[in-house]
Amino acid sequence: EDMSQWSQSLERLLSSKYGMKIFQAFLKSEFSDENIEFWVVCEEFKKIRNSFRMSSRAKKIFKRYIQAESPREINIDQKTRERIQHNIETPSAVCFDDAQKIVYGLMERDSYPRFLKSDIYRTLMDSTSQSVN
Numbered sequence: 345e346d347m348s349q350w351s352q353s354l355e356r357l358l359s360s361k362y363g364m365k366i367f368q369a370f371l372k373s374e375f376s377d378e379n380i381e382f383w384v385v386c387e388e389f390k391k392i393r394n395s396f397r398m399s400s401r402a403k404k405i406f407k408r409y410i411q412a413e414s415p416r417e418i419n420i421d422q423k424t425r426e427r428i429q430h431n432i433e434t435p436s437a438v439c440f441d442d443a444q445k446i447v448y449g450l451m452e453r454d455s456y457p458r459f460l461k462s463d464i465y466r467t468l469m470d471s472t473s474q475s476v477n
Contacts, residue, residue: 347472350465354448354456358383366468370459378416379447379455382409386444390437402435410443420446 350357357363364380371377385405392398409418410428424442431439459465 347468351460354452367459370462370464371455378418379451382418382447386440398435402432406432418447
């Protein structure tokens with residue numbers, strides 16, 4: 345896998361299985377891994393085709409990440425929170441899209457640049473460049 349691609353965009357990083365794991369570990373070290381966890385859960389949620397399963401899963405996601413004071417509460421505005429609460433009454437594959445976009449934006453502007461400057465990333469890049477030489 346080409347780790348140098350990870351520095352091109354958050355999308356490239358997240359599309360790499362290994363990159364995703366490293367980024368998750370970094371976020372965990374910063375106590376902000378609920379963002380990537382939520383993003384991944386949303387990606388999986390979009391693949392659900394069974395309406396009963398979708399409804400059940402939407403409620404679980406809401407309780408874990410969206411609801412105020414939830415165990416893994418993500419940082420979203422009240423309006424988005426209320427819209428999602430309304431959306432999950434008749435859930436669809438896109439009912440968490442607004443929150444997912446907000447979380448992605450937070451990671452892209454905040455966590456991702458810090459990741460690129462982190463010891464974890466730099467050590468990995470150094471070790472791969474040394475093994476090439």
